[in-house]
Every structure is written in structure tokens, then in C-alpha cells.
Amino acid sequence: MLGSPAGAQEADGSDAAPSKPVFSNPFSGQEDIQAEGRTKFNVHCSHCHGPNAIQGERPRDLRRLTLRYGEKVAEVFLTTALDGRPDKGMPPWRNVMPEEELWKVFTFLGTVQKK
Numbered sequence: 001m002l003g004s005p006a007g008a009q010e011a012d013g014s015d016a017a018p019s020k021p022v023f024s025n026p027f028s029g030q031e032d033i034q035a036e037g038r039t040k041f042n043v044h045c046s047h048c049h050g051p052n053a054i055q056g057e058r059p060r061d062l063r064r065l066t067l068r069y070g071e072k073v074a075e076v077f078l079t080t081a082l083d084g085r086p087d088k089g090m091p092p093w094r095n096v097m098p099e100e101e102l103w104k105v106f107t108f109l110g111t112v113q114k115k
């Protein structure tokens with residue numbers, strides 16, 4: 001038949017979803033991690049993002065992450081934290097804090113999100 005697809009994607013009967021990195025917090029919902037994440041935040045991030053993330057300047061107000069990014073929040077958080085935004089004054093943390101530590105910070109930030 002003209003125009004009939006070869007059907008390669010149906011070969012194993014599963015949906016051939018494009019593979020992309022998974023951005024999900026391994027500590028999601030773990031209350032014991034929140035305080036640890038807050039401490040790390042206050043050591044590494046608070047001098048720009050405010051003690052306990054209380055910061056009035058919008059671009060730096062990490063309490064607005066969920067409002068700003070919705071379901072992409074974990075992805076935006078991790079990529080921004082790892083790579084920074086050097087042109088905007090946000091340093092990259094890739095060689096400073098392991099991803100695991102950054103997810104702990106993210107777990108804390110989850111407790112202070114504005115709705």
C-alpha cells in the first residue's frame with residue numbers, strides 16, 4: 001500500500017516513547033530530609049536566595065519555583081542548579097554539590113513553595 005508505514009515502532013508492541021533523562025526527586029515526601037536540605041540551603045544558597053529561602057527579589061525567590069514552572073519544576077531546578085545561569089549571576093554547582101545534595105535542597109524548597 002502506498003504511504004503505509006513500515007511499522008518498525010510496533011515491533012515489540014510497546015509505545016516507543018523517546019528516551020529522555022528523568023528529573024525526579026529521590027527524596028520526594030521524605031520529611032526527615034527537609035531539615036537537612038534546609039541546612040544545606042542555608043550554607044550554600046542563602047546569601048543570594050535568602051535565609052530559609054525568604055527573598056523578595058522575584059528572579060531569586062525560590063518559593064515561586066512551582067508557580068513559575070509547574071510540572072517542569074524538578075527539571076528546571078536540577079538543570080539550573082547544575083549548570084547555573086552564569087550570565088545572570090547564578091553559579092553552577094555541578095562540581096561543588098553532588099546531585100543528591102541538590103535534591104535534598106529541593107526537598108526543603110518543597111516546604112516553602114507559594115501557592
Ligand code: HEC
Nearest residue numbers: 044045048059060068077080081085088089090091093105
Ligand atoms: C552568588 C549568588 C547565588 C548563589 C550562591 C546561588 N544562586 Fe541560585 N540564582 C542566583 C540568581 C541571581 C538567580 C536568578 C537568575 C535569573 O535571573 O534568571 C538564581 C536562580 C536560581 C534558580 C532558578 C530560579 C527561577 O525562578 O528560575 C534556581 C533553581 C537556583 N538559583 C538554585 C540555587 C541553589 C539550589 C543554590 C545553592 C546550591 C543557589 N541557587 C545558589 C544567584 C545565586
